[in-house]
Amino acid sequence: MFDWLVVGAGFAGAVLAERLASVRGERVLVIDRRDHIAGNAYDEHDEAGVLMHRYGPHIFHTNSEAVFAHLSNFTKWRAYEHRVLGKVQDGKLVPIPINRTTVNRLYDLALTSEAEVEAFFDARAEKVAEVRTSEDVVVGRVGRELYETFFRGYTRKQWGLDPSELDKSVTSRVPTRADNDDRYFTDSFQFMPADGYTAMFSKMLDHPNITVMTGTEYAAVKDKFPHRRLIWTGPVDEFFDFRFGKLPYRSLRFEHQTLDQEWFQPAGTVNYPGEEVPYTRISEYKYLTGQVHPKTTITTEFPAAEGDPYYPIPRPENAALYKRYEALADATPNTWFVGRLATYRYYNMDQVVGQALATFRRIEAEVPQSAANDGPLLAAGD
Template sequence: MKTVDILIVGAGITGITAASILAREKNKTVLIVEKRHHIGGNCYDCFNEDGILIHLYGPHIFHTQHKDVWDYLSQFTDWLDYVHHVKAFVDGKYISFPININTFEQLFEKSFTKDDVLAYLEREKIDLPEIKNAEDMVISRMGNTIYNKFFKNYTRKQWGVDAKDLAPEITERIPIRFDRDDRFFTDPYQGMPEKGYTELFKAMLDHEKIQVITGKDYRDIKDQVNFDKIIYTGPVDAFFDYKYGYLPYRGINFSFKTYDQENRLPMAVVNCPNDHSYTRITEFKHMTFQKHPKTTLCYEYPSDVQAGRNNPVPSYPILNNSSIKKYKKYLNLSHKKKDTIFIGRLGKFQYLNMDICVKHVMDRLIFD
């Protein structure tokens, strides 16, 4: 019988950060159990058969406004000075995205100033008495033309439903910039781990008080382990055996293709809102700075996650009135589990950026 202080379920960025902090800051013994055959969760990266570093679950760019998060991770990695830029392929052109002055000039093929953009939005935005859904959130700020060209079809592909059937929070954080700043993220700290995410995570787990088991469901081994507390980063509905039914997620099917050329796209990520069945394309070499005569592109095809089967891997919680109501029932159950901490994207049924996953763990464990 194995004895540890803490059993952690899931070796994604949340579980790995928890293990690192508990071992190094709290002097706790930790066992991490991961169902997949690798660490890193959806942040996992690896070299493909051509020797090109890819993100197996789509692009992950680290960015944060939290200096304490950046400083903590910087103990385990140096950073590539990568600043993320995205284009949307609209009307046969690569258009600057998120929406900024350049977007308007490229889309309408004429000069715009800040005042011109403000005037356009004032003319085009739709006055609504109440913001009821994700479509309302966009058209009330940008009008129908921008919504139709950049968001309507992308949202339908990404979520499998119309924006009218999604909570307004889905599109609430879409920015409009009244300058020419076309960085996708404006956080003061951003970059890519110098040797990749998997190497970063290996360094975080390299501690005598941390043990890792991959390729196992924690339910299959928890009776063989003595522990004081569980930190659970898996799906909260699965923990409670789907008592109130499945929480809905959207997942992504990834298709990779290697080309016999050094580069193929103008930047790392291109969104495809209206053309093709995939939502976006990623060329990893733009963000890893790898030198290689070939390049690999990743094409993303969103689809519903098959309930309870992790196929494809759940990535985005589908937030609507029904799912939020169901999650609150699970939340009430979780409050009664005094020996278990539910945390992370799946544990909290929230879409969380990587830095926020780390921040939540730091705030919960370091100051607990």
């Protein structure tokens, strides 16, 4: 008999499971259909002994002191500021996001002030009356040439759509800078778990009130293990048996390679914006982890239309479809939908943690703690 069944052992599920078990003293069963905990943040040592991320690079960054403090209960940290280079025309490697160094290298200029760079952008920008699409965002800020160099091909590969077909939120996430700051993120807290993400999740879920079952489907346990309430972090459309049709996602395919050399590239990630290659980026993990090792492991990312759901596709018709599922979710008793897939939104890791902590506060305010004589909830929706 469990007080809670938590479906998904990623950030949303693990954070809530730990809070429910340690703060409320309730019994929690955590399941995941994959053979491991930690969701997409899962890391492991490969056969060569290099610590790598099975699902591509995950770099922790946040401006939330509360989120950072909470996760610090389960890990020590290694300071790390991620840097990304773009391999563009003539094989040049330039900083991404676009900054003063990017402009100077691309155009053989010697701009020295932010005002000069802003004037450079302004002279090329094509202002639009209403910014609606991802193309509008970039062309309206830096002009068509830089848009073509950095954004159009990359976006077409990543999303399978032209930027003119995508919501403005996609490219709005990537800033354009007039200074020389070459960090990919500018958050107040930029760190990596000192022993890796999987170790952090292991500590989070190491509680006598928590039972973890990996390689387990929800359908196999929902009636087998009585539970009073449910946390669902999987795809919301799957929970409702795709009643209104599938919500569209983009997926990724990862090609991992261990190389018999100490380093492969000059930064943690190198982006390939051009459509002459089918992949979007290559990442090298030793930059992220600080590991000293004579070999190195890299991951090449290939966007895909089919596969595990990674990125909700931000188009108006998809948002409308999600709203129909959201209405069903809101009407489902004793069930909380949390995380990227359950709410059909793109979240950074810290945002998922923040959402999970906010959900726990709501549970604390609304749900009485379970008592031994409470009746069981035999299956979700009963």
